[in-house]
Amino acid sequence: MEIIKINKKDWNGGLAKSRKAYRLYGPIRVADKYFSEFGALAEDEVPDMSATDTRLSPKSIAFPPSEVMLEYTLDENSEDCNIMKVPEKEYPHRAIIGIRPYDAAAYLLVKKNFDTSEVRDPYWCDAYDACTFIGLAVQEPSLLDFSTSTNSGPFDESGLDVLLVDAGDSYLAKVITDKGKAYLKAAGWGKEAGKDAAGKIEALKKKAEAKIQSSVSFDNIRQKSVMELFEADFWEDTAFACMNCGTCTYVCPTCWCFDIQDETHGKKGVRLKVWDSCMYPLFTLHTTGHNPRDAKVQRVRQRFMHKLKYFMDKYEDGIMCVGCGRCIRSCPVNIDIRNVCQLMNG
Amino acid sequence: MLAYIDKIKEISGKLLKDGKVDMVIGFRKGSMPMMNEPCFVREAADVQNLVWDSNCGINLANYLAGRKEKIGIIAKGCDTRNIVTHIVENKIKRDQLTIIGVPCKGMIDRRKVSERFEKEIIEAEEKNGSVIVKSADAEDTLKKEDLLQDNCSICIHRNPVIYDELAADLVEEQKDVDRYADVRKIEAMSAGEKWRYFEDLLAPCIRCYACRNACPLCYCPTCFVDESQPQWVGKTLDPVDSRTFHFLRAYHCAGRCTDCGSCVRACPMGIDVRAFTKKLEKDALDLFGWEAGMSVEERPPLDTFKPDDPEAFIK
Ligand code: SF4
Ligand code: SF4
Ligand code: SF4
Ligand code: SF4
Numbered sequence A: 001m002e003i004i005k006i007n008k009k010d011w012n013g014g015l016a017k018s019r020k021a022y023r024l025y026g027p028i029r030v031a032d033k034y035f036s037e038f039g040a041l042a043e044d045e046v047p048d049m050s051a052t053d054t055r056l057s058p059k060s061i062a063f064p065p066s067e068v069m070l071e072y073t074l075d076e077n078s079e080d081c082n083i084m085k086v087p088e089k090e091y092p093h094r095a096i097i098g099i100r101p102y103d104a105a106a107y108l109l110v111k112k113n114f115d116t117s118e119v120r121d122p123y124w125c126d127a128y129d130a131c132t133f134i135g136l137a138v139q140e141p142s143l144l145d146f147s148t149s150t151n152s153g154p155f156d157e158s159g160l161d162v163l164l165v166d167a168g169d170s171y172l173a174k175v176i177t178d179k180g181k182a183y184l185k186a187a188g189w190g191k192e193a194g195k196d197a198a199g200k201i202e203a204l205k206k207k208a209e210a211k212i213q214s215s216v217s218f219d220n221i222r223q224k225s226v227m228e229l230f231e232a233d234f235w236e237d238t239a240f241a242c243m244n245c246g247t248c249t250y251v252c253p254t255c256w257c258f259d260i261q262d263e264t265h266g267k268k269g270v271r272l273k274v275w276d277s278c279m280y281p282l283f284t285l286h287t288t289g290h291n292p293r294d295a296k297v298q299r300v301r302q303r304f305m306h307k308l309k310y311f312m313d314k315y316e317d318g319i320m321c322v323g324c325g326r327c328i329r330s331c332p333v334n335i336d337i338r339n340v341c342q343l344m345n346g
Numbered sequence B: 001m002l003a004y005i006d007k008i009k010e011i012s013g014k015l016l017k018d019g020k021v022d023m024v025i026g027f028r029k030g031s032m033p034m035m036n037e038p039c040f041v042r043e044a045a046d047v048q049n050l051v052w053d054s055n056c057g058i059n060l061a062n063y064l065a066g067r068k069e070k071i072g073i074i075a076k077g078c079d080t081r082n083i084v085t086h087i088v089e090n091k092i093k094r095d096q097l098t099i100i101g102v103p104c105k106g107m108i109d110r111r112k113v114s115e116r117f118e119k120e121i122i123e124a125e126e127k128n129g130s131v132i133v134k135s136a137d138a139e140d141t142l143k144k145e146d147l148l149q150d151n152c153s154i155c156i157h158r159n160p161v162i163y164d165e166l167a168a169d170l171v172e173e174q175k176d177v178d179r180y181a182d183v184r185k186i187e188a189m190s191a192g193e194k195w196r197y198f199e200d201l202l203a204p205c206i207r208c209y210a211c212r213n214a215c216p217l218c219y220c221p222t223c224f225v226d227e228s229q230p231q232w233v234g235k236t237l238d239p240v241d242s243r244t245f246h247f248l249r250a251y252h253c254a255g256r257c258t259d260c261g262s263c264v265r266a267c268p269m270g271i272d273v274r275a276f277t278k279k280l281e282k283d284a285l286d287l288f289g290w291e292a293g294m295s296v297e298e299r300p301p302l303d304t305f306k307p308d309d310p311e312a313f314i315k
Helices: A008-018 A101-114 A122-129 A178-186 A197-211 A219-223 A226-230 A235-239 A247-251 A296-315 A326-330 A337-345 B004-017 B044-049 B077-088 B110-115 B181-187 B191-202 B210-214 B239-252 B262-266 B274-288
Strands: A003-007 A023-029 A036-040 A066-073 A094-099 A131-136 A162-166 A170-175 A258-265 A268-275 B023-029 B036-041 B071-075 B097-101 B121-127 B130-135 B139-143
Touching: A003 A008, A003 A197, A008 A170, A008 A178, A094 A101, A101 A122, A101 A131, A122 A131, A131 A178, A162 A178, A162 A197, A170 A178, A170 A197, A219 A296, A219 A337, A226 A296, A235 A296, A235 A337, A247 A326, A296 A337, A326 A337, B004 B023, B004 B044, B004 B071, B004 B097, B023 B044, B036 B044, B071 B077, B077 B097, B110 B121, B181 B274, B191 B239, B210 B262, B239 B274, B262 B274
Parallel strands: A023 A094, A094 A131, A131 A162, B023 B071, B071 B097
Antiparallel strands: A003 A170, A023 A036, A066 A268, A162 A170, A258 A268, B023 B036, B121 B130, B130 B139
């Protein structure tokens, strides 16, 4: 596998050069704040490579909080009256700089839902296909990072095209895909890192993994029946503090639920895809007025059962969580998925 | 405030053992620094799990509405005022409750702590009015009073206004507090400046409604933003819709808001939503001489009519 050495002195210059062919996204330090958010970088903006994590996940690059899917007109004089049309959309190449490996891995989990053998969500898939993920290895994991136990990890390459490893005055860029190679070329970075680079990355990886303090296990969850978990007696206690604010699902890189809304202004209208959350009562409200998940405890259970059981059973995969810890950090009442996973696994 | 916990456990344990209550609502230790989790305890033995420190800012009155049990609730000043509001608004019955009042000395705003450090906070320990904070690469001892939630530093009702038990002696209330300096600043702005101020304030809002859900006042079975037949408010991040939500919610809290700060604490985007409610809270005081939740005997000004209302602002 090819490893390129990028001298940090050439970093900003390379980014600038790559802009000719790519639109750049990255962590942006929020002015006067202690955290960063993921977003499109302005003309002269450079990504905040020191950000441990972004407050919201980078999922919005392919799954924005609201997105127009279709447009229509109600104007009877128009020949397109009442016809839903796909608006023109452009998907220029995007380079996602400094995405953390677990966030890129989360894209793969979300892909299972938006890109199946039967259906392909064109909005998500087109945006995703346009992305080149230039990930940054986690070398100083946060207290809440439990990614090593979720099939991801601080140096996880599965969702990436290039893995950058901080080696002091340079980045070691491990080329994972052709897409990644093309990006490095566009940025003008091509200096081979030398024979010892692979070993160095491996050593840094071990070091980073050793720093991760928390973990989850879900082996037993796999064996248990849905009903056993569904009817477990800890849900009332687990759900008590929850205020159903949905924050956990909004900050999560793997939560994919959305609502479809029509908005009409005068004679023109749009059909939108808008973030939604299983934590909200409206999410499951039927037109009859019946709500199968009327009570808070049912909604809390749904979130954890989906992430830690249904997903696993349906896709015969791990859990629907990459262990970024955002939901724990942002929950106003400290509901901790690690604890719930432990209860379920118990 | 740390010393309160033994007394809290003692009272809670006794209430449960004597069968005076079916459950006690309080806090248990959180899984990360400066966080505790609201919880309930049903067995006397489990009161050991209860904690009390300066990280109990969530308003526990929020967990009462509509409950049927006999409940012991651990309540600081603002919580008791929202309990009063709940009682007045028939969300809970007074005789269902045993209120374990906690004289409060202010709650810590964990964002203010995070802002002072370059790296993530690993540990924060409270000691005699100080907080010893360890981050991933630094350690510092900070004064608690510099870290208080904004609403706590201007609070003039730290003591519970209604209680059946007390976890400690009452504390001295803060005097000569200028509660409305920030509101006056906004009031003095031109219309255009105000507009920009609120646009900037709401720009990061993701419309998760955590502010609403954390608020004990927001107990409507279906909030107007969740109505779908008809639908009053759009669901995107269009500023018109965000604005509509915030303005309407604030008005709905007029004369009821106790300035407990739960809304601000809950907002994942760190938006100071009190900028709305505080103006109305100030108006309720200026126009009706009203402070919310001070007595179970009185109804809030906006749901009563008195022939001798001052009404100076209408005339
Ligand atoms: S963030 Fe916490 S309180 Fe909000 S819905 Fe999620 S678990 Fe519940
Ligand atoms: S469930 Fe929580 S820890 Fe897991 S990926 Fe989502 S936000 Fe991260
Ligand atoms: S609006 Fe905010 S400050 Fe006022 S009562 Fe509700 S949560 Fe407390
Ligand atoms: S909690 Fe914050 S982000 Fe969520 S709706 Fe309220 S102000 Fe907006």
